[in-house]
Amino acid sequence: MPQTVFAPWNDPDEKPLISFQGVTKRFGDFTAIDDITLGIYAREFFALLGPSGCGKTTLMRMLGGFETPSAGTILLAGQDIAPVPPNKRAVNMMFQSYALFPHLSVWDNIAFGLRREGRDKAAIAARVEEMLKLTRLEKFSHRKPHQISGGQRQRVALARSLAKAPKLLLLDEPLGALDRKLREETQFELMDIQEKTGTTFVIVTHDQEEAMTVASRVAVMDEGRLIQVATPDRIYETPDSVYVADFIGDVNIIEASARQSGDKVSLAWAEGQLPLIATTTKTFAPDQHCWLAIRPEKIAISAERPKAANALQGRILDIAYLGNISTYHVALPSGQVLKAQTANTRRIERRSFTWEDEVWISWTDTAGVLLDK
Amino acid sequence: MRRLSWFNVTSLTLGLAFLYLPMVVLVIYSFNASKLVTVWAGFSTRWYGELLHNEAFLDAAWVTLKVAVVSSTMATVLGTMAAYVLVRAGRFYGRTLFSGMIYAPLVMPEVITGLSLLLLFIGIGLDRGIFTIILAHTTFSMCYVSVVVSSRLVSFDRALEEAALDLGCTPFAAFRLVTLPIIAPAVIAGWLLAFTLSLDDLVIASFAAGPSATTLPIKIYSAVRLGVSPEINALSTIMIAIVTIGVITASLLTKRAAVRRNAEEHAADRA
Ligand SMILES: Nc1ncnc2c1ncn2[C@@H]1O[C@H](COP(=O)(O)OP(=O)(O)O)[C@@H](O)[C@H]1O
Ligand SMILES: [Mg+2]
Numbered sequence A: 001m002p003q004t005v006f007a008p009w010n011d012p013d014e015k016p017l018i019s020f021q022g023v024t025k026r027f028g029d030f031t032a033i034d035d036i037t038l039g040i041y042a043r044e045f046f047a048l049l050g051p052s053g054c055g056k057t058t059l060m061r062m063l064g065g066f067e068t069p070s071a072g073t074i075l076l077a078g079q080d081i082a083p084v085p086p087n088k089r090a091v092n093m094m095f096q097s098y099a100l101f102p103h104l105s106v107w108d109n110i111a112f113g114l115r116r117e118g119r120d121k122a123a124i125a126a127r128v129e130e131m132l133k134l135t136r137l138e139k140f141s142h143r144k145p146h147q148i149s150g151g152q153r154q155r156v157a158l159a160r161s162l163a164k165a166p167k168l169l170l171l172d173e174p175l176g177a178l179d180r181k182l183r184e185e186t187q188f189e190l191m192d193i194q195e196k197t198g199t200t201f202v203i204v205t206h207d208q209e210e211a212m213t214v215a216s217r218v219a220v221m222d223e224g225r226l227i228q229v230a231t232p233d234r235i236y237e238t239p240d241s242v243y244v245a246d247f248i249g250d251v252n253i254i255e256a257s258a259r260q261s262g263d264k265v266s267l268a269w270a271e272g273q274l275p276l277i278a279t280t281t282k283t284f285a286p287d288q289h290c291w292l293a294i295r296p297e298k299i300a301i302s303a304e305r306p307k308a309a310n311a312l313q314g315r316i317l318d319i320a321y322l323g324n325i326s327t328y329h330v331a332l333p334s335g336q337v338l339k340a341q342t343a344n345t346r347r348i349e350r351r352s353f354t355w356e357d358e359v360w361i362s363w364t365d366t367a368g369v370l371l372d373k
Numbered sequence B: 001m002r003r004l005s006w007f008n009v010t011s012l013t014l015g016l017a018f019l020y021l022p023m024v025v026l027v028i029y030s031f032n033a034s035k036l037v038t039v040w041a042g043f044s045t046r047w048y049g050e051l052l053h054n055e056a057f058l059d060a061a062w063v064t065l066k067v068a069v070v071s072s073t074m075a076t077v078l079g080t081m082a083a084y085v086l087v088r089a090g091r092f093y094g095r096t097l098f099s100g101m102i103y104a105p106l107v108m109p110e111v112i113t114g115l116s117l118l119l120l121f122i123g124i125g126l127d128r129g130i131f132t133i134i135l136a137h138t139t140f141s142m143c144y145v146s147v148v149v150s151s152r153l154v155s156f157d158r159a160l161e162e163a164a165l166d167l168g169c170t171p172f173a174a175f176r177l178v179t180l181p182i183i184a185p186a187v188i189a190g191w192l193l194a195f196t197l198s199l200d201d202l203v204i205a206s207f208a209a210g211p212s213a214t215t216l217p218i219k220i221y222s223a224v225r226l227g228v229s230p231e232i233n234a235l236s237t238i239m240i241a242i243v244t245i246g247v248i249t250a251s252l253l254t255k256r257a258a259v260r261r262n263a264e265e266h267a268a269d270r271a
Helices: A056-064 A106-116 A120-135 A150-162 A180-197 A209-215 A231-235 A242-247 B006-030 B046-051 B054-088 B095-107 B108-124 B130-154 B156-166 B171-199 B204-210 B217-222 B229-271
Strands: A018-027 A032-039 A045-049 A071-076 A091-093 A170-174 A200-205 A218-222 A227-232 A252-261 A264-268 A276-279 A289-294 A301-302 A310-321 A326-332 A338-341 A358-363 A368-373
Touching: A018 A310, A032 A056, A032 A252, A032 B006, A045 A056, A045 A209, A056 A091, A056 A170, A056 A200, A091 A150, A091 B156, A106 A120, A106 A150, A120 A150, A150 A170, A150 A180, A180 A200, A180 A209, A200 A209, A209 A231, A218 A231, A218 A242, A227 A231, A227 A242, A242 A252, A242 A289, A242 A368, A242 B046, A252 A338, A264 A289, A301 A338, A310 A338, A326 A358, A358 B108, B006 B229, B046 B229, B054 B095, B054 B130, B054 B171, B054 B217, B095 B130, B108 B130, B108 B204, B130 B171, B130 B204, B156 B171, B171 B229, B204 B217, B217 B229
Parallel strands: A045 A200, A045 A218, A091 A170, A170 A200
Antiparallel strands: A018 A032, A018 A071, A218 A227, A252 A264, A252 A289, A264 A276, A289 A368, A301 A358, A310 A326, A310 A358, A326 A338
16 A cells, blocks of 8 residues: 555545535426535545436536525535625636637636736736646637637636636536547546646546546436445445446346355345355345346456356357457346456457357456445 | 529519619709709709708707717617526516517507607606607617627527636626627627617607707608708718618628627537
């Protein structure tokens, strides 16, 4: 373990910078945010992840001051922010549409917030130059927003929201409009900037890879509720519900009924099949309904019967070749199809399995996660 | 360019002739050297010269200009505010009634608007003069301004105002620094429209005007009843020129702003 792990959420002495306490937001009789309680710590890069319409933007807009909670309180640095109007909050937002002022140059867009603070000219100029340099926009400072590319516009929006050095920066799907390569570059740029400036970032995204790449912690949302809040690796390795396991990455879900002895659980999953073995820290009642979630890359595929805790025989139904990896869809006698993934370390013509081959798939008792919901 | 068929050319010519022949005749006769309006006696600008020495006409022209400038400015402020509320405030109680009431004067017969204003002025004991004409013109032209401005505001990205608030603007500063500069072409077009409407209004002005002040259209109308004079032709030609310039500028402004907005949106799509 490195000595300086950034994990304030594990430290009981740390106070969160933002704290949602039982926050609910209703539009008419529709509940967009449903009783959310959440702490976000200073210097965090916090990602809100969820399908479209689950309330991510609404949550952000409440932080920015553009919506007021119907119930509950939001504290920023220990202070209730409900009575504070947007222009008085130490929070800046980067809008989903960038919302650059079309009648102002890049320079004036970035200087806009600084001018409102009434700083003197030299200080404003220095800060704008600093921001231009940080976002590598020096050459475009005199252009209007419609005279620069989408990626540059996105950086202007970022520079503008960073210029006032807010305590908290809100980014609403900031990279949605960029193509894949530019998006990946910009993600690293964002992390770099976050580290340099020490600002707390809250980013909204519906792209799970993006959330995993940039975030210190990820909150998975669904229909206005928080489903799970954890670090990217915990979310991926130990999801606490089928919804999260399914939402993040590829996964096999096997429904079964449990029979626990100590930390080992034997799973009756199909008529006339040997039970599967899994390890868990949870407790399951006898015959409790449960789900075993296993990532495809944790399932091995072989021609001979391997010596693993769980081994099943099946037939290859389909092969998805993705370049670096291949995913085999294996049909079991029970009719269920499981996905197994292998890295393509050899050239494709020397691949050992092909369609309709009878194969064994196997995994250890610790490879999967046993879920009760 | 597509070639026009004979039928299209004919309809176009007929339509344009119908619209503009009377005005063309008027403009031509304003350059007539003869005192007799219907007899052509060669080209001359003498009537334009005479006009400069006609005190009554000059007074009326001055009143008309003052009324047009003041009333269109007031109408622009009020109309823009009304449009802003209608587009921005969302669904407030009585919104439909409010918007209906703002647009009703567009279709209300002018005689009725004029008459009701007259009754109001008498009712509150306001002496009719330049001030009442200004009030009357503000009333009927502000709905035109509000139509022009609200059609621009509908396509205005609300996030721009929120961004301004987010960066520390008060709501009023956000309007002044972000919204107004962006919708300025529509506001100016609205002003020009109100200006030209006020310039050539006869019906409402004749209800609101009193002995102390008359506008040019009223003056022309009453002069014509004593017989058409070439001087009036010259005066009318000048008014046609001013109105034409106003309308063309207003439509150019609106169109250019739309073209530029399109270009910006396309640039955004390409990115
Ligand atoms: N002003 C509003 N009035 C009514 N419903 C709204 C409003 N804003 C958002 N909603 C609804 O709230 C839900 C969550 O919206 P949003 O927060 O924008 O979702 P996300 O950003 O996660 O896609 C959606 O179903 C949306 O229709
Ligand atoms: Mg959204």
